[in-house]
Amino acid sequence: MSAALRVAGLSAGYRGLLAVRDVSFEVPAGTVLALLGPNGAGKSTTLLAVVGAIRRAAGEVSAFGGPLGRRTEQNARAGVTLVPDDRGVFHRLSVADNLRLARNPAGLEPVLDDFPRLRALWSRRCGLLSGGEQQMLALAKALLQQPKVLLVDELSLGLAPRAAGELMPILRRQADERGLAVVLVEQHVDLALSIADRAAVLHHGRVALVDDAAALRADRRRVEDAYFGRTDPA
Ligand SMILES: Nc1ncnc2c1ncn2[C@@H]1O[C@H](COP(=O)(O)OP(=O)(O)OP(=O)(O)O)[C@@H](O)[C@H]1O
Ligand SMILES: [Mg+2]
Numbered sequence: 030m031s032a033a034l035r036v037a038g039l040s041a042g043y044r045g046l047l048a049v050r051d052v053s054f055e056v057p058a059g060t061v062l063a064l065l066g067p068n069g070a071g072k073s074t075t076l077l078a079v080v081g082a083i084r085r086a087a088g089e090v091s092a093f094g095g096p097l098g099r100r101t102e103q104n105a106r107a108g109v110t111l112v113p114d115d116r117g118v119f120h121r122l123s124v125a126d127n128l129r130l131a132r133n134p135a136g137l138e139p140v141l142d143d144f145p146r147l148r149a150l151w152s153r154r155c156g157l158l159s160g161g162e163q164q165m166l167a168l169a170k171a172l173l174q175q176p177k178v179l180l181v182d183e184l185s186l187g188l189a190p191r192a193a194g195e196l197m198p199i200l201r202r203q204a205d206e207r208g209l210a211v212v213l214v215e216q217h218v219d220l221a222l223s224i225a226d227r228a229a230v231l232h233h234g235r236v237a238l239v240d241d242a243a244a245l246r247a248d249r250r251r252v253e254d255a256y257f258g259r260t261d262p263a
Contacts, residue, residue: 031091031093031094032055032056032057032058032210033056033057033058033092033093033177033178033208033210034055034056034079034090034091034092034109034178034210034212035055035056035089035090035091035092036052036053036054036055036075036079036088036089036090037053037088037089037090038051038052038053038087038088038089039051039052039053039075039078039079039085039087039088039089039090040052040085040086040087040088041074041075041077041078041083041084041085041086041088042074042086042234043074043083047086047234048071048074048234049071049074049075049078049231049234049235050234050235051087051088051235051236052071052075052088052231052234052235052236053088053236054227054229054236054239056178056210056211056212056227057210058177058208058209058210059204059205059208059209059210060204060210060211060226060227061200061201061204061210061211061212061213061224061225061226061227061242062210062211062212062213062225062226062227062228062229063213063215063218063221063222063224063225063227063228063229063242064076064212064213064214064215064228064229064231065214065215065218065221065228065229065230065231065252065256066230066231066232066237066255066256067232067256067257070231070232070233070234071231071233071234071235072182072214072231073113073114073182073214074234075231076111076113076180076182076212076214077111077113078090079097079109079111079180079212080097080101080104080105080109080110080111080180081097081098081099081100081101081104082101082111082113084099085099092104092107092108092109092177092178093108093177095107097109105174105176108175108176108177108178109176109177109178109180110171110174110176110178110179110180111171111179111180111181111182112167112168112171112179112180112181112182112184113182114182114183114186114214116163116164116166116167117167117170118155118163118166118167118170119155120154120155120156121154121155121156122154122155123151123152123153123154123155124147124150124151124152124153124155124158124166125151125152127155127166127170128141128147128166128169128170128173130170131170131171131173131174132173132174133173133174133175135175137173140169140172140173141169143169143172143199143202144165144166144168144169144199146162146165147162147165147166147169150162160186160187160188161187161188161189161192164184164185164186164187164188164192164196165196168181168184168196168199172199172203176209177208177209177210178209178210178211178212179200179203179209179210179211179212180211180212180214181200181211181212181213181214182214183214183215183216184196184197184200184213184215185197185215185216185217185220186216190217190220193217193220194220197220197221197223197224198224200213200224201224213225218249218252219249222242222245222246222252223246225242226241226242227239227240227241227242228240228241228242228245228252230252230255230256232255232256232257232258233258237255237256237258238251238252238254238255
């Protein structure tokens with residue numbers, strides 16, 4: 030079976046300078062890939078290039094065997110959704126209106142069960158939410174679109190470890206129960222590895238290491254070596 034998401038030889042950057050080079054990975058349906066790496070390694074750039082938000086200089090991206098174009102709207106309709114690091118929520122709208130915009134035919138209820146806190150904040154303007162609450166809203170909004178492939182850029186950004194630890198299992202469950210394929214960009218390595226099936230570490234825009242998350246949980250030194258650009262001894 031073809032992977033839910035397949036990225037092959039992807040290069041992309043800004044104003045003629047490549048920030049990621051020859052990046053390849055696959056994410057089967059129902060699995061979580063943790064995309065790790067230090068600041069500036071190219072994690073966000075990779076996600077943006079996958080969904081077509083920035084131009085790809087080289088490489089191919091496909092979802093369920095079909096090529097993903099460079100139109101983010103079209104890719105969203107094909108089931109590929111990005112939760113960007115700036116969250117993509119509308120600050121002037123209420124929580125309720127933000128969620129209604131996602132327009133899920135099945136209604137809001139199934140997703141809201143995972144985010145009880147959002148019910149309590151129903152009519153509050155999004156701009157008045159705390160960082161963590163905005164994070165929850167962004168994730169809820171993305172899940173309401175019933176994506177098949179979800180790319181999440183730093184879910185835990187600005188969150189207390191406990192709050193981040195509450196959101197991660199939601200992604201795991203979506204993978205297990207709905208077959209969602211997840212690419213999770215994270216600074217909290219242990220948290221990401223705790224829910225991931227596979228992990229890739231980027232260093233200076235290149236994939237420095239890819240392996241099963243279980244293998245990396247058992248040998249964290251390999252992750253650290255890849256972070257710092259030391260060659261993987263394996
Ligand atoms: N809009 C932009 N214009 C020019 N250069 C950019 C832009 N965005 C990112 N870069 C550069 O591209 C490289 C990769 O950045 P990217 O944001 O992908 O890293 P990252 O791994 O997501 O880092 P972080 O963990 O800090 O979010 C960096 O050198 C960064 O300075
Ligand atoms: Mg980033």
